[in-house]
């Protein structure tokens with residue numbers, strides 16, 4: 220069974236109970252992170268995962284809130300009984316350049332067995348396939364090159380899609396098509412380049428025919444009840460606000 224946990228659910232301005240968004244995937248084949256926010260060792264321990272189980276981290280884009288924990292993750296792995304297989308770091312070419320520059324600020328790269336893998340900027344790119352898990356990426360429309368992520372349970376056939384940061388776009392609708400769960404950013408109060416409103420997230424959920432919509436990547440001060448109302452005007456299925464430590468089974 221695959222478990223996906225929201226280690227954070229908020230946007231950059233996080234709150235007392237919500238950290239910047241990133242996801243943990245736990246599977247029999249190891250653990251993978253989607254983006255990397257603060258305190259990875261603490262978050263992994265709280266989620267019941269061990270550092271040495273971490274096989275890779277997929278960075279959706281290079282905005283601070285999505286990558287700032289990467290040096291801490293690598294440092295923590297170096298201090299633990301880390302698998303000799305090393306750490307795979309996936310990202311678009313631009314994202315990997317920023318990640319490398321960030322890691323170069325610390326004396327980590329030479330000591331850490333990192334396997335940097337470029338994501339092709341094409342729809343439905345298969346980044347990882349194991350006996351249990353598939354991870355696909357599709358470019359989305361943000362202010363930086365960014366990909367949405369589709370996580371598929373091979374045995375269950377269940378799918379969780381994560382928008383990353385994006386305005387409404389065809390790529391995202393394709394990525395989320397038929398997903399059981401869509402984690403969709405809702406950072407914008409009104410239509411804004413590079414981000415989505417709760418209503419736009421609802422419209423994407425409806426167009427993609429998803430089973431359930433979870434709004435994420437919003438500031439804790441936002442009016443959650445209004446966000447849900449706005450999304451529900453567009454999407455007839457269940458809509459919730461994302462919370463840190465929410466889990467989804469695939």
Ligand SMILES: [Zn+2]
Pocket residue numbers: 230231282284285384436
């Ligand atoms: Zn963001």
Ligand SMILES: [Zn+2]
Pocket residue numbers: 280282361384
């Ligand atoms: Zn962003």
